[in-house]
Amino acid sequence: MSVLVLVLAVGAACCLGFGFVLQQDAARHAPLGDFLSPRLLLDLVRVPRWLAGIGLMVCGMVLGAVALGRGEISLVEPLLATNLLFALGLSRCRTKQPLGRQGWAGLALLAGGVTAFIVAGEPRGGEAVTDPARHWLIVGVMVGGALLLTAYAKKSRLRAAPVLLAVAAGLLYGVQDALTRVSGERFSEGGFGELFGGWQPYGVLVLGVVGLVLVQSAFETAPLRMSLPALTATQPLAGIACGVGFLGDRLRADTGALAWEAAGLAAIVAGVVLLGLHPALPGADRVLSVSARG
Numbered sequence: 001m002s003v004l005v006l007v008l009a010v011g012a013a014c015c016l017g018f019g020f021v022l023q024q025d026a027a028r029h030a031p032l033g034d035f036l037s038p039r040l041l042l043d044l045v046r047v048p049r050w051l052a053g054i055g056l057m058v059c060g061m062v063l064g065a066v067a068l069g070r071g072e073i074s075l076v077e078p079l080l081a082t083n084l085l086f087a088l089g090l091s092r093c094r095t096k097q098p099l100g101r102q103g104w105a106g107l108a109l110l111a112g113g114v115t116a117f118i119v120a121g122e123p124r125g126g127e128a129v130t131d132p133a134r135h136w137l138i139v140g141v142m143v144g145g146a147l148l149l150t151a152y153a154k155k156s157r158l159r160a161a162p163v164l165l166a167v168a169a170g171l172l173y174g175v176q177d178a179l180t181r182v183s184g185e186r187f188s189e190g191g192f193g194e195l196f197g198g199w200q201p202y203g204v205l206v207l208g209v210v211g212l213v214l215v216q217s218a219f220e221t222a223p224l225r226m227s228l229p230a231l232t233a234t235q236p237l238a239g240i241a242c243g244v245g246f247l248g249d250r251l252r253a254d255t256g257a258l259a260w261e262a263a264g265l266a267a268i269v270a271g272v273v274l275l276g277l278h279p280a281l282p283g284a285d286r287v288l289s290v291s292a293r294g
Contacts, residue, residue, distance in 0.1 A: 009080055012083075013079060013085075021053070068181040078113075088103070113264045129248065170230065170235040224276075
């Protein structure tokens with residue numbers, strides 16, 4: 001594993017985690033009538049705290065893009081999942097809430113899961129799949145799943161809407177990471193002409209904007225602990241699926257390695273959930289059902 005890729009990915013996770021805390025702190029005061037509407041972004045862009053959070057998120061995305069350009073997505077995505085550690089750290093400084101057993105257990109599971117997956121899987125590059133049908137099948141499943149979750153969250157009377165929106169955003173961000181890597185490869189091969197001659201950079205932009213609306217809508221209506229764990233757990237799983245599915249990433253596939261990889265991913269998800277439920281993460285003034293918004 002390249003030390004540079006490690007530093008870039010962890011730096012990206014730090015910026016993302018800090019940025020999410022600032023964004024949620026601003027979004028929870030936004031008008032509820034803007035739920036799942038681009039108007040939400042227009043309202044939030046007037047809030048300096050939200051702009052600072054977006055600035056940090058952009059820095060994180062740039063660092064993540066550089067890391068994806070230098071390393072396999074199956075390696076970078078688990079490292080990006082550590083953004084929740086940085087979000088929890090910032091929140092802990094603001095709330096003075098100790099980590100306690102739950103926090104330390106979540107930290108151990110997340111760190112151990114990332115280590116187990118990377119060590120057991122030994123992610124490495126390979127030949128990307130050239131069959132466009134396979135590309136569109138995997139991307140279509142991810143995007144289609146995100147659309148279904150969003151539609152259900154909008155119509156459902158359940159209070160789980162923020163979680164559903166966060167999962168949907170995680171799916172989109174996982175695909176966005178895969179397309180970012182493809183865009184970087186195209187730029188390396190032929191510069192801007194080659195880059196903008198394909199659909200991938202435009203897909204990155206569209207997915208980023210739609211994902212941002214979903215995330216801010218989730219942040220607007222519920223505490224950070226209800227949405228960020230789902231987002232953090234879903235994005236690496238979607239990214240790894242794209243990496244192995246059509247980007248040519250290869251993982252060890254013997255029985256022992258597969259068992260450790262599965263255990264590592266399970267530990268990452270469990271750690272993310274434990275950390276996300278930690279009381280140090282900021283709450284919100286309102287947790288409303290979708291039906292209450294009309």
